[in-house]
Amino acid sequence: MNTKTAERRWILFFISPALVVVLIIILLPLFMSLFNSLFSWRQLIRQDFIGLENFRKVFFTEPYKTRFFNALKNNGLWFIVTMLIQNVGGLLIGYFLSRRVWAHEFYKRVIFIPVLFSIVAVGFLWGLYLSPNGLVNGFLKIVGLPQLTRAWLGDESIATFSIIFVNIWRWIGFPSLVFLAAIDNVPMDCLEAAWLDGATDRRVFFKVILPLIVPSILIITVLTIIGSLNVFEQIYTMAGLDGAPNFSTDTIGTLFYRTAFGSVDSGNPEIGIGSAIGVIIYLLTFLASVASIVVLGKKEIEL
Amino acid sequence: MISDLRLKNATPGKKILIIFVQLAFICYSLIIFYPLFNMIISSFKSTREILRFPFALPQKLDFSSYKTVWVDRGFGHFFFNSVWMTTVSMIFVLLFGSMAAYGVSRYAYRMRTAVYMLFLSGIMLPLKAAIIPLFILMKKLGFVDKPISVILIFIAMGLPSTIFILSGFMKTIPKDLEYAARIDGCNDWMIYRRIIMPVIAPAIALVTIYNAVPIWNDFFFPLVFLQNPAYKPLPLGLTNFFGQYSTDWSLLFTALTIAILPVLILYVFMAKYFIKGMTAGAVK
Numbered sequence: 269m270n271t272k273t274a275e276r277r278w279i280l281f282f283i284s285p286a287l288v289v290v291l292i293i294i295l296l297p298l299f300m301s302l303f304n305s306l307f308s309w310r311q312l313i314r315q316d317f318i319g320l321e322n323f324r325k326v327f328f329t330e331p332y333k334t335r336f337f338n339a340l341k342n343n344g345l346w347f348i349v350t351m352l353i354q355n356v357g358g359l360l361i362g363y364f365l366s367r368r369v370w371a372h373e374f375y376k377r378v379i380f381i382p383v384l385f386s387i388v389a390v391g392f393l394w395g396l397y398l399s400p401n402g403l404v405n406g407f408l409k410i411v412g413l414p415q416l417t418r419a420w421l422g423d424e425s426i427a428t429f430s431i432i433f434v435n436i437w438r439w440i441g442f443p444s445l446v447f448l449a450a451i452d453n454v455p456m457d458c459l460e461a462a463w464l465d466g467a468t469d470r471r472v473f474f475k476v477i478l479p480l481i482v483p484s485i486l487i488i489t490v491l492t493i494i495g496s497l498n499v500f501e502q503i504y505t506m507a508g509l510d511g512a513p514n515f516s517t518d519t520i521g522t523l524f525y526r527t528a529f530g531s532v533d534s535g536n537p538e539i540g541i542g543s544a545i546g547v548i549i550y551l552l553t554f555l556a557s558v559a560s561i562v563v564l565g566k567k568e569i570e571l
Numbered sequence: 572m573i574s575d576l577r578l579k580n581a582t583p584g585k586k587i588l589i590i591f592v593q594l595a596f597i598c599y600s601l602i603i604f605y606p607l608f609n610m611i612i613s614s615f616k617s618t619r620e621i622l623r624f625p626f627a628l629p630q631k632l633d634f635s636s637y638k639t640v641w642v643d644r645g646f647g648h649f650f651f652n653s654v655w656m657t658t659v660s661m662i663f664v665l666l667f668g669s670m671a672a673y674g675v676s677r678y679a680y681r682m683r684t685a686v687y688m689l690f691l692s693g694i695m696l697p698l699k700a701a702i703i704p705l706f707i708l709m710k711k712l713g714f715v716d717k718p719i720s721v722i723l724i725f726i727a728m729g730l731p732s733t734i735f736i737l738s739g740f741m742k743t744i745p746k747d748l749e750y751a752a753r754i755d756g757c758n759d760w761m762i763y764r765r766i767i768m769p770v771i772a773p774a775i776a777l778v779t780i781y782n783a784v785p786i787w788n789d790f791f792f793p794l795v796f797l798q799n800p801a802y803k804p805l806p807l808g809l810t811n812f813f814g815q816y817s818t819d820w821s822l823l824f825t826a827l828t829i830a831i832l833p834v835l836i837l838y839v840f841m842a843k844y845f846i847k848g849m850t851a852g853a854v855k
Contacts, residue, residue, distance in 0.1 A: 282759075285666075287689075290690060290731065296704070297698075297705050300701070368576065388790045393831075396824070403609060445850055501791065553700075554695070
């Protein structure tokens with residue numbers, strides 16, 4: 269046996285366990301989703317090839333059309349609110365932590381605490397606090413603002429926002445500390461040069477720091493896209509699988525689950541439609557990630 | 572690292588900014604702490620007490636609800652399930668992941684980039700979207716309602732990021748170490764086991780936290796695959812519990828405390844590692 273074959277055997281030995289698992293559990297199901305979405309189904313049994321009929325149903329026929337676009341709108345809302353509040357907030361928090369404000373090490377640890385908790389536990393906890401006789405309304409009454417009390421999760425116009433805010437409470441520590449690490453990595457000579465030129469803090473932030481942390485902004489943006497498209501547990505725990513009240517908090521994730529395991533239309537699982545929605549989730553994730561890489565990648569500065 | 576923002580020697584405008592920032596941080600810390608504190612004190616109160624005096628301290632430290640939840644409602648069991656399922660999944664994530672990372676970072680061969688990209692593609696793909704074919708696959712294999720279904724999925728979930736992070740570390744280890752070991756008669760497995768693995772031990776700690784936290788917290792896959800109460804992990808047990816006892820707030824807060832407090836205590840002692848580990852995929 270020569271060394272070349274021996275080496276080949278070792279490589280095979282090292283990579284094949286992981287390769288088999290990834291191929292069977294991640295990549296095979298991806299292709300099966302694509303394949304399944306092109307067929308009609310009776311329960312778990314594949315019937316006839318029907319081309320893009322399932323996709324046509326999702327986009328153009330009731331009740332799927334209304335449900336799908338309603339859910340997609342909510343996912344869009346999740347993305348926008350999370351970007352504006354969580355990620356901009358995280359950037360500010362990261363910036364001030366990097367300026368070594370008093371007790372910054374303590375704040376850094378505190379802000380990251382809820383990141384470790386399961387979405388399910390956080391969702392149920394805040395579900396109790398946000399209920400009509402819960403802690404939040406109780407607090408508003410104590411501080412003399414009883415007119416602000418709401419059915420936070422029961423009012424169609426604010427339920428989605430309430431749930432998004434709970435999720436921001438849980439996750440804002442993540443972008444904060446990613447941005448903190450990025451800002452701490454900005455080379456000192458760049459900053460010193462700016463100060464010598466008499467630049468104000470604000471100018472340094474926008475003209476020096478921000479362009480240099482574009483890679484981190486990119487990662488956080490892509491993660492936010494993936495996260496927003498995958499919202500499920502938050503709705504499940506705080507609004508229920510139907511996206512109560514009246515589907516106002518429904519998302520692609522909950523709609524997908526209902527379609528796959530007990531249906532929108534007939535009460536039966538609809539594998540064809542469900543697979544089509546699954547494929548749409550894949551495509552949206554992929555396209556949105558590529559788009560943000562292209563857009564933000566152009567703004568990246570080489571040192 | 573940029574200049575410190577401290578009160579000393581600051582201009583008046585800056586002083587206002589600093590005080591404002593401090594107030595904001597203190598308020599936000601309260602927004603994080605108080606809900607957790609209230610959860611813990613509520614677990615000692617009766618439902619009546621919680622609803623009538625939500626901010627009051629408990630009248631007495633009543634641990635009876637803990638016994639009810641932990642023993643009678645099976646949370647001890649759910650907790651144990653979470654522990655062993657996470658442990659088994661992590662053993663295979665670390666073993667297969669480090670082996671594959673070794674295979675793609677320490678050899679030069681034609682298919683190497685292709686194999687690496689194939690592993691990496693798993694990072695971006697949302698596995699939840701493939702739940703239908705996964706369910707059909709597990710059904711065919713006879714794994715539905717058996718822990719092996721979710722363990723296999725957890726392993727697959729953890730591998731791409733583990734390979735990505737570990738191969739990054741392994742690439743930086745000088746080849747000379749390997750040549751020296753080879754002259755001493757080590758084969759490839761011994762090099763992996765005795766040279767490379769000890770050197771990347773800190774990175775192993777990193778990926779352990781990076782993957783164990785999401786696996787411990789995962790709810791979606793147990794929801795789909797595990798109906799049998801004997802196999803339910805903590806998040807799923809918690810969900811069923813909330814469905815069953817939705818009006819008994821005393822027990823609900825106790826259940827939440829049991830789910831959240833152990834993680835919190837662990838974090839107090841290992842905050843630095845958790846922060847480093849959880850952000851490992853997004854920070855260089």
